[in-house]
Amino acid sequence: MSKLTKKQKEVEGKVEPGKLYTLEEASKLVKEITFTKFDASVDIDVRLGVDPRKANQMVRGVVTLPHGTGKQVRVLALCTADKEEEAKAAGADYVGLDEYIEKIKGGWTDVDVIITMPSVMGKVGALGRVLGPRGLMPNPKSGTVTNEIGAAVREVKAGKIDFKVDKAGIIHTSIGKISFSAEQIRDNAQEFINTIIRLKPTSAKGTYMKSIYLSSTMSKGIKVDPKSVDL
Numbered sequence: 001m002s003k004l005t006k007k008q009k010e011v012e013g014k015v016e017p018g019k020l021y022t023l024e025e026a027s028k029l030v031k032e033i034t035f036t037k038f039d040a041s042v043d044i045d046v047r048l049g050v051d052p053r054k055a056n057q058m059v060r061g062v063v064t065l066p067h068g069t070g071k072q073v074r075v076l077a078l079c080t081a082d083k084e085e086e087a088k089a090a091g092a093d094y095v096g097l098d099e100y101i102e103k104i105k106g107g108w109t110d111v112d113v114i115i116t117m118p119s120v121m122g123k124v125g126a127l128g129r130v131l132g133p134r135g136l137m138p139n140p141k142s143g144t145v146t147n148e149i150g151a152a153v154r155e156v157k158a159g160k161i162d163f164k165v166d167k168a169g170i171i172h173t174s175i176g177k178i179s180f181s182a183e184q185i186r187d188n189a190q191e192f193i194n195t196i197i198r199l200k201p202t203s204a205k206g207t208y209m210k211s212i213y214l215s216s217t218m219s220k221g222i223k224v225d226p227k228s229v230d231l
Contacts, residue, residue: 022228027186040217060164068159070177090153
């Protein structure tokens, strides 16, 4: 059995096994137990009491984090020529249509979010095999298929993220960076959790929010008491 390093021992002493922390406590603690030399992401995992195999219990939505994600989000706007200037002015990193569709067919997916228009979904839909497995396929439910191209780009750049529950009933996403203040981490986590609560399926029975864990890229998970979340 390998020995714990000095920093690992320090972490072990700070996170009490089995203890439920308030969201405020966890937001402070995750900063104290992260020792990476890079600006690690702050992640949240929420386990829900739903059966994702049932269509009426699928939890999926979007949320705009009050303090953003801390990431430089690369946005591709697949739009008609009359919308290109609007997309560029809003901050899209790549703007165009046919030339980018061909690039994607060739395997290029060096973006984080793709925003497009209903009128060109016929062309974009053909990219499903490439974009689908990478979570890049535009979807009206996430606001990435819209005629309001500029507004959609600005929202994504400001910290809008989409999420959905996985097969195990867990929603996992990044809600910021470890360089954020504890208050910013708490605010982002609060908004994310509240959004999930508002999306509770009427068919879900029993305990809806079973567990919440806050962690950074390489830290231990901190168990958050769901009752500590301000609704």
